[in-house]
Amino acid sequence: MRPKPNRDNLQKILRHPQLILDSLKNLDQANLSKNHINIHLKKLSKFQPEIKALEPIEKVCKAIDILSNPCYPTEYLYLVCKIFNPAVFVETGVCYGGSSAFILKGLENTNGRLYSIDLPNISYKRDSGNLHKDDIPENLKSGFIVPSQLRFNWNLILGDSKIELPKLMKFIDRPINIFHHDSMHTYDFMMFEFETVFPKLSSGGILLSDDADWNGAFEDFCRKNSLKHCIYHGKGIAIKT
Ligand SMILES: C[S@@+](CC[C@H](N)C(=O)[O-])C[C@H]1O[C@@H](n2cnc3c(N)ncnc32)[C@H](O)[C@@H]1O
Structure with missing residues (x-):
């Protein structure tokens, strides 16, 4: 095509x-x-970053400053992996596969594993009432841009995160070091994902959310759980202590 x-x-x-x-x-x-x-x-x-002597949240903000990019707003996740070296990374929302490719590039030559969940080509109503859809071009699959040499430590699960995320939490037998939400940005759905993942997040684990400023879910969740957090350039960053 x-x-x-x-x-x-x-x-x-x-x-x-x-x-x-x-x-x-x-x-x-x-x-x-x-x-x-x-x-x-x-x-x-x-790219070998030198980001020392900062609090974890500040390190993520620095990564966003260094790799903020109009083509790929989630390119900073590469640096996040390089800085924190996660063993288990979970993300929701794949679409073309930009975030997955950058995470996997950051995990290259480590034992880190990425679990991604995506339900392609669905449309949903935002809290504002507007319809939202992230299309994948016809005949192509979620994550199609991820190069084959980066796929060996990747589990891509196709389905609704409402069903697949709780199943994945039972399946993974280790704590999760980093979670990145980028699927359906409605208040209830974001709250559902944060609540589902939080019990499995390791101590010191990082909770990230794209478009955290679309509604109050990230802020409310962090306050409810007394998490150190911030929203930086629209991205939510919180640390579990
Ligand atoms: C913004 S895109 C993800 C972009 C990707 N993270 C990146 O940075 O390149 C959102 C994706 O989440 C998917 N999605 C929406 N609702 C979902 C749900 N309930 N479960 C799983 N995926 C969902 C959409 O179809 C779309 O593929």
Whole structure:
């Protein structure tokens, strides 16, 4: 399938002129997206962060400062893995696979494992009442941009997090070091995911939420559990003590 000349593709091409050649070659959507993430992943290989003597929340904020990116808002998760070296990372919401690719790149050459849950192509009503959908291009699967060499320590579970997340909590026999929410951003659903994961989060474990400023769920959950937390550039960061 040829890539659509939509805003997203045009922005990718403008930010990365290497992709102009791909588009001239009539590359399909899957390969255009794969080449795009590879440009980012290649750059990360040379990246060895020096983030010392900071509190854990400040370290995550620093990672966001260093790797905040209009193409991939979750690229900072690579640095989070490099800094905290998690053995078990759980995320909800995969879509193309940007966050998964950066986490897996950060876990490369470690024993760390990533568990991801995604229910592709569903639409839902935001708390504001607007309809929301994150589409995957036709005939492609959740996580299609994750390079094959990064997939060996990855469990990708396709299904509704409402069902799959509680099952996964029973399946994983170790504490979870980092959880990242990026699936359905409604108050009730976010609260459900935080409450489901929290008992399995290790002491010192990190709870992250994309779009934590869409509603009050992250703030309310952290207050209820007396967690040190902040919302930084829309991303919720909390530490379990
Ligand atoms: C914002 S996208 C994820 C983006 C990804 N984390 C990244 O940074 O590249 C949200 C994804 O969550 C999925 N999703 C929405 N509701 C879900 C649910 N109830 N269970 C599992 N996945 C869900 C959507 O279909 C979509 O694929």
